[in-house]
Amino acid sequence: ILDVLYIDYDETLMAPSGADAELSRITTMEKHPNGYVAVVEGGIPLADEGVHCMVGGRAFKDVVREVCDGALATIAVGSCAFDGGLPAAAGGPTGAVGVSGVVPGGQLVSLPGCPLNVENLTATIVHYLTFNQWPATDGRGRPLFAYGGLVHNQCERRPHFEFGEFAAAWGDEGSQKGWCLYKMGCKGPETAANCPTTRYSDGTSWSVKAGHGCVGCTTPRFWDAMRSEERRVGEE
Numbered sequence: 001i002l003d004v005l006y007i008d009y010d011e012t013l014m015a016p017s018g019a020d021a022e023l024s025r026i027t028t029m030e031k032h033p034n035g036y037v038a039v040v041e042g043g044i045p046l047a048d049e050g051v052h053c054m055v056g057g058r059a060f061k062d063v064v065r066e067v068c069d070g071a072l073a074t075i076a077v078g079s080c081a082f083d084g085g086l087p088a089a090a091g092g093p094t095g096a097v098g099v100s101g102v103v104p105g106g107q108l109v110s111l112p113g114c115p116l117n118v119e120n121l122t123a124t125i126v127h128y129l130t131f132n133q134w135p136a137t138d139g140r141g142r143p144l145f146a147y148g149g150l151v152h153n154q155c156e157r158r159p160h161f162e163f164g165e166f167a168a169a170w171g172d173e174g175s176q177k178g179w180c181l182y183k184m185g186c187k188g189p190e191t192a193a194n195c196p197t198t199r200y201s202d203g204t205s206w207s208v209k210a211g212h213g214c215v216g217c218t219t220p221r222f223w224d225a226m227r228s229e230e231r232r233v234g235e236e
Helices: 019-031 060-069 079-083 118-131 158-162
Strands: 037-041 073-077 108-111
Touching: 019 060, 037 060, 037 079, 037 118, 073 079, 073 118, 079 108, 108 118
Parallel strands: 037 073, 073 108
Antiparallel strands: none
16 A cells, blocks of 8 residues: 555645645645545535635635646545534534535445544555455445444344443433433434444444443434434433
């Protein structure tokens, strides 16, 4: 992989900054026309001409359009790049959208999650390097290997759901025994992701194992659609 994969521009990893960083981006685009992969992170503000996020004195939306228009493919990483994420929630002032809201055409692979699981990004890139094609996706551009199954069906607490064993309050006996968090608002039954099997921090844990229900961060408009209540509607 090291022989074929080069990271020529990443503002948080590269040594150059300011004008030199922008030069790195421009040079990469000129050197590899239609031959590079763009990885975009973060929501893209559209309100007020995009002044809520500026890169090198330019609106982020303009930079994204410029870079992605010439890319072989674009990978949108994280919920914000997927569909605007938290900045796009109701009442937000930025008018943020995901990559598809700025660059509607071209090859787009979406890896939502808050945060994105780096294992899924690595697997997506390795798949392309190995097979010279992107992994199969669902209708929203999410790879099926990562988003093809419900969190609920893969969760280690699923047996407790089947036996009707639910935590009813944080810290109660059920919580301490690792019972199902459905009644505490867990969105696992409605969320497609591989968090229970891939996990985070080198596979050590994920939200439900750590004791908090899934918030549905891989689903469209999850901040509004999944809501923030801890309990299910109708639950006492």
